[in-house]
Structures are given as structure tokens and as C-alpha cells.
Amino acid sequence: MYGRKIVVKMATLAPEGTDWHGMLIEMGQEWKKATDGEVQLRIYPGGVLGDERDMVRKMRIGQIHSAGITTEGLTEIVPDFSAFYVPLAFKDNADIQAVLDDMYPSLEKKLEEKGFKLLYLADLGWAYWFSTTKVTSPADLKDKRIFTWAGDFKWAEVYKKAGYNPVPLASTDILSGLQTGLIDAMSTMPLYALAQQAFGITNHMLDLKWGTLLAGIIIDMKTWNR
Template sequence: MIRSALGFLCLALALGAQPVPLKIATLVPQNSSWFRILKEMGDTWERASGGRVKVTFYPGGRMGDDGDVIRKMRLGQLQGAVLASPGLAEIDRSVYALSIPLAFDGPGEVYGVLDRMRPGLERAFAAKGFVILNWADGGWVRFFSRHPVASPQDLRRQKLFQWQGDAHTLEIWKSAGFNAVPAPAPELTTGLQTGLLDAFLTSPQVVLLMRYHEKAPHMTDLRWAMILAATVVRREAWDRIPADVRPALLKAAQEAAERLRRDMAASEASDLEALKRAGLKVVPVDAAARGQWEAMLRGAHDRIRGDYVPAPAYDEALAARDALRKERRR
């Protein structure tokens, strides 16, 4: 009996000594600076925890697109993810307030608004069982296409990729007269090759890394929106990490986000130059064409504010933006 009790105790101690696994998925390509920084963050986590946390990354969409990843997190198959705005919006659509088309002048404005909205956003995610460890971005997204796009009418003649699973955004595009086609993000390359898709929104860095420009050689010279990103873990997984370890992990995650922000800001110009050298053609958008885009967005305002972005978050974001602009003018 004593031997049984001792055996049970040893087993319990051995189990207790097992590191907490953190399996983290992302669409970020393995050969990108993004992934290098994430991998270094994971190495820091393991060192800072003294081996009590074991991090495994699954880059390049190996676990599916963001919707698949979120489902696997909820099932406990994954503990975390680096999600872009469409994935974050599957948890809470308020995050789209930072990606309202043509609403922000630059990254300083986006992050200034995020600073004001972050406590509320993080509470909303926490209420749904997710902990946000950091915020970063994937750069400014533009339209890339097989055929030139300067105006909304040009885009309406092409098949526009839309993230699968986001029915609200899909319906907004369709109601505005666009031929939006839902598909998983990892299938964009195949869609361009087969003609199922002609156009899409993403950043120059993603295009360069994924070589999308080989099938979509035109870029519209219009900063549409910044694509936000965040490292997210399930609350249950975060709570399994020893309490004395969590502050160091959070600090490393936030330092990684700062590096990612600087990297994205610094690389945009060089990414665009590399794409131009590879044959990308930049399609200019003059004042008249920009006016058409703005008119199209005004026509969809009631759906963007409400269906795309929950109205309270939409109003909060634009109020914060206007306050920042007022402060700058002083």
C-alpha cells in the first residue's frame, strides 16, 4: 500500500514537471522575417520559463487558414495563433475598427487609435476565452490583380478573393457590385493559377514572399487599410503556465511585436522596389478615381458601420482618430 502511494506520488510529480505545450499556428511563411522574430520569441519563452514552457510553431498555413486555426484552438488541438484581422474578427469583429478602408493616414494614427481601444478589445477577447499577448501589423494592404485596377469599376470586372468564413464582408462586397469569391487563404495561389481568382487585398511583403506578383502583376496605388495582427492564446492554456513565468512571456511577446512593427514599417519601400524590379506594374489612382473609391465607401457606409464593424467600435475608432488629428494640429 505504501509502495502504491509512493508510486502515485512519483507519477504526479513527474507529470507536474512536464512542460506546458504551446502549439502556435500562423499563416506567416517560414522564410519571412515575421516568422524569424516569432521563432526567437518562442525560444525566449522557453529560456525564460526554465523549460517549463515548450513552444512549437506551425507556419505557412500548415494548420489551415485562420478560421481552421481558431476551431482547433477551441478544440484544444492548438493553444495559440498569430492571427491577422480577418482571423481576429472571427473572435470579435470590433477589431475591424482598426481596418476601416481609407480611414487612417498612417501607422502612427492606427496605433494611436489602438492604444485607446486596446483595453476594451482585450476585455472582449478575454470574455470569449482568448488572451491577446501582443499587437502588430502586416503592413498596408493594396489591391493586387491580374488586370489593372484604378477605379471600383475596374475591380468589378475581376474575381475578387474574399476570406472564407466572413459572410458579412462577402455580402458587403457583393452588394456593392463586386464579384467576390470566398476561398481559404492557402488556396489563393491556386485560384490565381486556375483563373478562379483575379484580384485580392494584401501587403507588398506578403506578395513578395508568396510570389503572387507572378500571376497578379498589377498593384493599385491606394493604401486601402492596415492589416492588424495579434498573438492570441486560449485562456485555459495561459492559465496552465506557472504564474511566475507569465510576466516574462508577456514582456517577450510585446518586445517581439515592437520588432515586427519596425520591420514592417522599414520594409515596405524595399518590398515595393523589389516587386517593381520583378515586373510589378503600379497602377496610379488620380483624384477622380480616388473620389470614386470614396463614393463607393460612402454608399456602403451603413453596412460597413454595423455589419463589417460593430457600430460602437466604428464610432469609437473614428472619434479617437479625430481626437488624435486635433491634438496634432495644436
């Protein structure tokens, strides 16, 4: 019925053994069951294939077929996704969901125009600032070396103009950057800070909902249409 077997190679930053990784494993099992074993999902977790921009590039040249990525990787394809990581732009979860519901059809269409099928998109939760020393307000971060995504030049420039000291790094280098003092503050979800083992170094959290973190699962249209 389905012809020859299809192995879908998927990359993600989600650390192995986390709930996010487990969700992808379950999805792969469902694909295999629904196609009588004809479609199999091979997952590369923990950023072993590089940062999210690397994943998008590898999808474009056919080295992998799918990715579980956050707003950062999605913005590399469709810049409109950047609306979701504007700092302090959302009041609560209902606010986020209202904007997501309104933008979803347009985001889905623009991804397809770029050759990607959106399989899943959801709000993972709030991002907070984590620092190696105590911070009580965003102003306290201005003397810190803060992580920004490598390749995201626009946001690095925004932080510079606001008086911050951004240090562009691949997300796969965050832990080593903290260990060596290259950076001393980062914005992420508490659960991800725990999974990434960064919480042991950045053990001070600013109790302020800095922004939201979206995550989506995409697959290239060529593979989807097979």
C-alpha cells in the same frame, strides 16, 4: 518550479522563412530560456493547419493552444476587430495608432472574456490591391473576381452591394485560385504577396492604401494559466 514540460502548439499563416515566422521562433526561444526549458513553442507555419478561422476553431477544442493571426481571425472571436479593415478608413499610420490605442483595452478584455489571452497586437502595414491586369482605380476592380475570406459573409455581401464580384476562398487557396483563374485580384500587403509568391501572377498593384492589416498573437487562457 514549473512542473512538467508544456508544449505550446501555435499555428500561423506566416510563410516559413519570413521575418514574421522568424519573430515567432525568437519568441519561442525566449519562452524556453525564461522557463529553463519547461515551456516550448511548436510552430506550424504557412497555413499547414488551415485558414485563420480553422485555427480559432482548433484552439477552442484544444487541438492547438496559440495562433499568430490577422484581423480576420481576431474578428472571428471579437467582431470589434473588424473596425480595422474598413476600406479607406485611415489616413496614415498615426491615425491607425490612435484608434488602436483607444480600442486596445476593450479588445484585450473582450478576448479574455472569450477565453483568449492577447500577447501581442500591432499594425503590420498597408494593404493594396494586386491584380492580374492593370488597375488604376477601385472601379477597375468591379470586373475582376476578387478574393474575400471564406466564412466572412458580411464583407462578401458588402462588396456585392458595392458592385464587386467577391469570391470567398480560404487564404491557403489564394495561390491556386490565381493560377486557375478562379480569382484575379486580391488585397494584401506587398511583402506578403511576395512571400506567398502571388506577385508573379498579380503583377499589377493599385497604388492606393486600401486598408491596414493588424496581426496579433493569442493563447488560450487554460494554457496561459498553467
